[in-house]
Each structure stands twice: as structure tokens, then as C-alpha cells.
Amino acid sequence: MTHRRAAAFAPVNIALTKYWGKRDHEINLPLAPSISVTLAELGTLTIVQPDTQMRENAMMVNDVPLDSRGMTKVNRVLSRVRDLADSTQYAGLRAVNTVPTAQGLASSASAFAALATAASHAYGLTLDKIELSALARTGSGSASRSVHGGWVKWNPGQRTDGADSTAEQLLDEEQWPLKIVVAHIGEGPKKTPSTLGMKLCESTSPFFEPWIETCWKDVERCEAAMRERDFAALAHVVEGNALAMHATMMATRPGLVYWQPATLGVIHAVRTLREDLGHSCLFTIDAGPSVVVLCEAADAPVVCAQLGAIAGVTRLTQTRIGPGAQLTEAS
Amino acid sequence: MTHRRAAAFAPVNIALTKYWGKRDHEINLPLAPSISVTLAELGTLTIVQPDTQMRENAMMVNDVPLDSRGMTKVNRVLSRVRDLADSTQYAGLRAVNTVPTAQGLASSASAFAALATAASHAYGLTLDKIELSALARTGSGSASRSVHGGWVKWNPGQRTDGADSTAEQLLDEEQWPLKIVVAHIGEGPKKTPSTLGMKLCESTSPFFEPWIETCWKDVERCEAAMRERDFAALAHVVEGNALAMHATMMATRPGLVYWQPATLGVIHAVRTLREDLGHSCLFTIDAGPSVVVLCEAADAPVVCAQLGAIAGVTRLTQTRIGPGAQLTEAS
Numbered sequence: 337m338t339h340r341r342a343a344a345f346a347p348v349n350i351a352l353t354k355y356w357g358k359r360d361h362e363i364n365l366p367l368a369p370s371i372s373v374t375l376a377e378l379g380t381l382t383i384v385q386p387d388t389q390m391r392e393n394a395m396m397v398n399d400v401p402l403d404s405r406g407m408t409k410v411n412r413v414l415s416r417v418r419d420l421a422d423s424t425q426y427a428g429l430r431a432v433n434t435v436p437t438a439q440g441l442a443s444s445a446s447a448f449a450a451l452a453t454a455a456s457h458a459y460g461l462t463l464d465k466i467e468l469s470a471l472a473r474t475g476s477g478s479a480s481r482s483v484h485g486g487w488v489k490w491n492p493g494q495r496t497d498g499a500d501s502t503a504e505q506l507l508d509e510e511q512w513p514l515k516i517v518v519a520h521i522g523e524g525p526k527k528t529p530s531t532l533g534m535k536l537c538e539s540t541s542p543f544f545e546p547w548i549e550t551c552w553k554d555v556e557r558c559e560a561a562m563r564e565r566d567f568a569a570l571a572h573v574v575e576g577n578a579l580a581m582h583a584t585m586m587a588t589r590p591g592l593v594y595w596q597p598a599t600l601g602v603i604h605a606v607r608t609l610r611e612d613l614g615h616s617c618l619f620t621i622d623a624g625p626s627v628v629v630l631c632e633a634a635d636a637p638v639v640c641a642q643l644g645a646i647a648g649v650t651r652l653t654q655t656r657i658g659p660g661a662q663l664t665e666a667s
Numbered sequence: 668m669t670h671r672r673a674a675a676f677a678p679v680n681i682a683l684t685k686y687w688g689k690r691d692h693e694i695n696l697p698l699a700p701s702i703s704v705t706l707a708e709l710g711t712l713t714i715v716q717p718d719t720q721m722r723e724n725a726m727m728v729n730d731v732p733l734d735s736r737g738m739t740k741v742n743r744v745l746s747r748v749r750d751l752a753d754s755t756q757y758a759g760l761r762a763v764n765t766v767p768t769a770q771g772l773a774s775s776a777s778a779f780a781a782l783a784t785a786a787s788h789a790y791g792l793t794l795d796k797i798e799l800s801a802l803a804r805t806g807s808g809s810a811s812r813s814v815h816g817g818w819v820k821w822n823p824g825q826r827t828d829g830a831d832s833t834a835e836q837l838l839d840e841e842q843w844p845l846k847i848v849v850a851h852i853g854e855g856p857k858k859t860p861s862t863l864g865m866k867l868c869e870s871t872s873p874f875f876e877p878w879i880e881t882c883w884k885d886v887e888r889c890e891a892a893m894r895e896r897d898f899a900a901l902a903h904v905v906e907g908n909a910l911a912m913h914a915t916m917m918a919t920r921p922g923l924v925y926w927q928p929a930t931l932g933v934i935h936a937v938r939t940l941r942e943d944l945g946h947s948c949l950f951t952i953d954a955g956p957s958v959v960v961l962c963e964a965a966d967a968p969v970v971c972a973q974l975g976a977i978a979g980v981t982r983l984t985q986t987r988i989g990p991g992a993q994l995t996e997a998s
Contacts, residue, residue, distance in 0.1 A: 524935055542874075542877040542878070542880065542881045542911070543873075543874040543877055543878075543911075543914060543915075543918070545877075546873040546874055546876075546877060547873075547874075549873065550873045550918075572920065572921065575921070575922065576918075576920045576921065576922060579917040579918060579922035579924070580873070580874075580917070580918045580922075582914075582917065583874060583913075583914035583915070583917040583918040584874075584914070584918075586910040586911070586913065586914040586917075587874070587881075587907075587910060587911045587914040587915075589903065589907045590903065590906070590907065591906065591907060591910035591911075593910070593931070593934060593935070595931055596931060596935075597928030597929060597930075597931045597932045597978075597979070598928060599928075599931070600924070600926055600927060600928045600930070600931055601928045603924060604855055604924070604927075647928075647978065648928070
């Protein structure tokens with residue numbers, strides 16, 4: 337097949353019901369489904385240039401060579417692409433994040449969705465979004481969701497090769513155009529990486545099994561709330577799922593406590609805004625201290641004003657639900 | 668039997684492995700055992716005066732008439748005492764707390780341990796500590812532990828009448844003389860009472876069953892760490908149990924979040940002091956935002972200095988492990 341330079345941009349996504357527990361750690365197969373929304377503008381631009389002269393893949397991220405741990409995952413994705421394309425060529429890659437590293441948003445989802453999109457095109461493959469989703473997933477589980485825009489569901493699948501562990505779009509970004517406010521809160525000194533945190537939960541949390549059962553139920557509740565555009569029901573399930581995930585983490589021994597004081601400040605502020613003052617806003621929290629707030633457009637200004645006033649919130653980022661990964665150039 | 672005025676002082680206690688889940692809500696029978704230490708000096712002084720002229724019991728607490736909810740529990744305890752003493756006399760009662768109400772320490776444990784001790788003497792009964800423990804328990808579950816000093820274990824028992832749901836002393840207050848620092852942190856505006864919180868967890872937390880299983884294991888681990896005077900092992904189980912209880916609370920729908928920002932400030936500070944700086948200190952947290960720290964005597968000054976510097980910590984109280992309930996006068 338034709339080999340060519342290709343570039344793609346993919347956005348980050350924020351899970352409304354979380355991905356926290358794997359049935360396969362090598363190719364990222366989850367124990368439960370998850371639902372996310374894709375964020376506009378924040379993500380990763382990746383350029384892939386196949387090269388007959390190269391003896392191995394090489395990648396720069398934000399103009400710095402990628403470390404060996406990251407390169408192992410990139411090589412796994414590119415190896416699949418070469419197999420599908422029946423190619424022996426390696427590639428030079430460059431990626432630039434439009435998500436600040438300390439943003440509180442995981443950039444691995446956008447990075448591997450962009451890589452899968454650009455690399456498959458560079459090697460002459462024609463993959464649909466579902467196939468791209470499975471390819472991106474082998475680099476980072478949540479990357480399976482960043483292939484799509486809008487509201488996205490990742491089905492865990494049952495096959496051991498992961499071919500049926502793919503994401504699908506539930507609603508596009510226009511169908512329930514909520515706003516997103518990220519309240520960035522600095523990490524403590526000893527952050528446990530989420531890959532390790534997930535393994536610790538699986539092996540030592542007494543709450544891990546009921547957590548996975550909860551996820552299956554929450555995905556149904558979340559999808560129903562989304563279909564009804566029922567913000568109160570969405571808040572109930574999304575906040576409940578995030579708290580249950582952090583509860584599962586805290587119950588490991590020793591307890592994984594990702595929160596910082598300001599995390600609780602934002603949790604209580606969002607609840608007060610919604611329950612006492614009638615604003616449509618809800619929070620969710622990934623494996624870190626930062627808090628992501630979803631709100632109706634009309635409520636975004638007051639949400640920003642309240643969260644910006646909380647001690648320990650170092651930055652706010654406003655965005656909206658956006659489209660999925662896409663090619664940005666092809667030569 | 669002879670009726671006489673009697674007074675008793677009983678201290679509060681802090682659970683190292685928590686009491687959070689009942690098999691009987693009427694007479695406070697727990698689903699799992701728990702271990703606590705009794706605190707010196709902080710508690711309740713209660714005076715009981717049987718009176719042939721009274722037509723019902725009457726009680727002043729801190730010079731204010733006790734509300735009907737509290738009076739119901741007091742009447743339950745006094746009714747048992749009258750039955751045992753074969754008496755028809757009611758009593759006038761006065762209680763004074765030496766625990767500031769906003770101290771972050773539950774005064775119901777000391778209140779009902781003092782009531783049981785004073786009332787049984789006033790009505791001429793001779794109850795041993797185990798029997799007093801069962802009597803105090805009918806007013807407030809954790810009061811069963813405040814009858815004893817030092818390190819105390821409350822066995823849940825199996826009988827439906829609760830006669831075998833009693834506390835025993837494991838070590839006296841001299842056998843491992845740790846210090847206690849209470850970091851008081853103000854409540855948020857919407858505190859859920861612990862009695863209600865416990866019921867919400869029982870009915871809606873997906874983690875409630877494994878939480879109770881965890882308690883049974885933690886009591887064994889805690890007792891073993893205590894027997895070995897192994898502070899590191901004690902910290903592991905006590906912090907783990909407190910985090911697991913709060914995790915169980917957070918996983919209710921809507922999530923019960925008792926913590927305030929400063930709660931996390933203290934959690935992280937205590938862990939840093941122990942894990943990075945080698946100080947023997949550990950935290951535990953009841954159904955509220957305040958944090959109780961146990962430490963070796965030599966570490967108390969640095970613990971106080973660190974915790975006092977945390978924003979949102981409004982007061983520190985230092986004390987030690989102390990003796991149990993005792994009569995203070997008898998006429």
C-alpha cells in the first residue's frame with residue numbers, strides 16, 4: 337500500500353462513568369463499559385512519516401524524545417498498523433499536546449487516538465471509526481473513546497484479542513451541548529500513576545468487585561439520563577460513579593488518596609450550587625486531584641466564579657463537548 | 668434496694684476500627700466488633716437523683732433541658748435500671764460535658780457510659796464493668812466502650828437481647844501510653860447525623876457488605892498490632908479502616924462526604940510525617956470532618972506544630988489514653 341506522511345488531531349475525553357479495572361493489562365481490555373464526553377480543542381496533534389531508511393520507530397513529544405515506557409506502547413500500536421498494511425517500514429513521529437501537562441486531563445487518550453488515526457492513514461489503511469477505536473485502545477484504554485466526538489460508550493467486549501472492545505458514539509457534540517469547566521488542582525508530591533493505581537485496586541481493594549458491578553449499572557443509568565437530557569439524573573449517576581471510584585481507591589491498603597484539600601472544596605461548591613442554588617452543574621474526578629465540571633451553558637459563568645475563588649484551584653479551563661479524532665493533512 | 672444520689676464521670680473514646688453498621692437499631696447491636704482507646708479528661712459528668720415525687724425522668728445537659736430525642740434514649744436506659752432494681756422511682760438528672768460540643772468527638776459515648784454508671788449505683792445495683800457496658804450500649808452503641816479505660820474491644824454478640832454485646836478491656840491506659848491530638852475542623856452546613864448516615868450506608872452503599880467483612884479482619888489485625896506494640900502495623904490498619912468507612916459512606920447515593928478540605932490537609936500531613944520524616948503518628952476520622960491523631964509521646968510536639976499550621980484546623984486538643992467510667996461521689 338501507499339505510504340505517506342499523515343497528521344491527525346485527537347481530543348481528550350472525560351469519563352462520566354469510569355474505566356477503572358482491566359481484564360487484560362497488555363491490550364487494555366476493561367471489566368466494565370464506560371461513557372465519556374469528548375472535549376473540544378484540548379488534545380494532541382500527531383504527525384507520522386513512514387521512512388524506508390529507519391531501523392526502528394522514533395518519536396518526539398512536545399519536542400522531547402519519548403521515554404522507553406511510552407515508546408513501548410507506541411511500538412505496539414505501530415506494529416499492528418504495519419501488520420495490517422503488510423509493511424516493514426518504520427516511522428518518524430512528532431506529537432504536540434494542546435493540553436498543558438499539568439491540566440488535570442490525561443493526554444494519553446488524545447495521544448493514542450491521534451496516533452491510530454494518523455498512522456493508519458500514513459500506512460494506507462482504510463479503517464472505520466470502530467476499527468480505529470480498537471487500534472487506539474491498544475495504546476491507552478481511554479483512547480478508544482477519543483476517536484469519536486460527543487457522547488461515547490466503550491463496550492468492554494468478550495474476546496481475548498479485544499476486537500470487540502470498541503467505542504461507539506451515542507450522541508454527537510451538538511445533541512446535548514453542555515459546557516465543561518476544568519478546575520486544576522496541583523498534585524501532591526507522591527502521585528501514584530493511574531496504571532499502577534488500577535492494579536492496586538484490583539489486587540487489594542475489598543470494594544473492587546462491587547465497584548465493577550456498580551459500573552455496569554451506572555452505564556445504563558447514565559445512558560438513560562443522557563437520552564432524556566435529564567441533568568439531575570445525570571448528576572446523580574456521574575457524581576456517584578466518581579465518588580465510588582475514589583472510594584474504591586481509598587479502600588486499598590495503604591489507601592490511595594488522590595484528592596487534595598481543594599478537591600473537596602470544589603465537590604462541596606458544586607453540590608451547593610446545584611442543590612441549594614438551582615444551577616445545573618455536576619462534578620467528576622479522574623485519578624488525580626483536579627475536578628471536571630459539566631454544566632449548562634447558562635450556568636458556566638457562575639460555576640467559574642465560584643470555583644475560581646476556592647483556595648488551591650490554580651487554573652480554570654473552559655471548553656465544550658467537541659468532535660472526535662480527525663486527519664488534519666494528508667500528502 | 669437503697670436509692671441514693673450518685674455521680675459518675677465517663678470519658679469519650681475514639682474507635683481505631685469503626686462501629687458503622689447495626690444488626691439492631693433499637694438496642695444498638697453491631698454487625699462487627701470494634702476496638703477503641705479511651706481518652707483522658709474529655710467526657711461527661713452525670714448526677715442521678717432518684718425521687719419519689721417525680722412522675723417522669725427529667726434531665727438537664729449543660730444546664731439546658733434535654734430534647735425529646737435524647738430523653739427517649741435516657742428513658743430506655745433508666746427503664747432497664749428500674750427493672751433490675753425492681754423500683755418504680757423516677758429520677759432527676761444533670762450532665763455536664765467536658766468535651767466542647769464542637770470538638771469533633773462524639774459526646775454520646777461518654778454521656779451514656781456516665782449515665783449507666785451513676786444510675787445503676789443510684790438505684791442500688793451492683794453491676795460489673797461488662798454488665799455496665801451492655802447497659803450503656805442501649806443508650807449509645809459506642810458508650811459500651813467508654814465504661815473501660817485503655818484499649819477496649821466491643822464484641823458484637825449473637826443474642827437478640829444484646830446481653831452478650833459487651834465491651835472488654837484489652838490493655839489498660841499504662842500499657843501502651845500513646846498521646847492523642849484532635850485536629851478540630853468545622854462542619855459544613857449540611858451535616859448528616861451519624862445515626863442516619865449509618866442507615867443510608869446499610870441501605871444504599873454497594874460497599875456495605877465488604878465493609879463489614881473488612882471490619883472483622885481489621886479488628887484481628889488491630890489487636891495483633893496492639894499486642895506487639897507495632898506502631899507501623901497499627902497505622903496501616905487504623906488508617907485503612909477509617910478510609911474504608913469513609914469510602915463506604917462516599918459510595919452511598921447521593922454520596923455522604925463528611926470531609927472538609929482541611930480533613931485532607933491533615934491526612935496528607937500525617938502520612939508525610941510518618942512515611943517521609945519517621946514520626947510515629949497515625950490518623951483516624953469519625954463521621955465528621957475532624958481528625959484524631961495518635962502518636963508516641965515524643966512525636967506529639969511536631970504533630971501539633973504541623974497540624975496547627977493547616978488552614979481550616981480551628982483548634983487542637985492534646986490528651987492521652989485514660990481510665991474508664993467511675994463513680995465520683997456517693998451519698
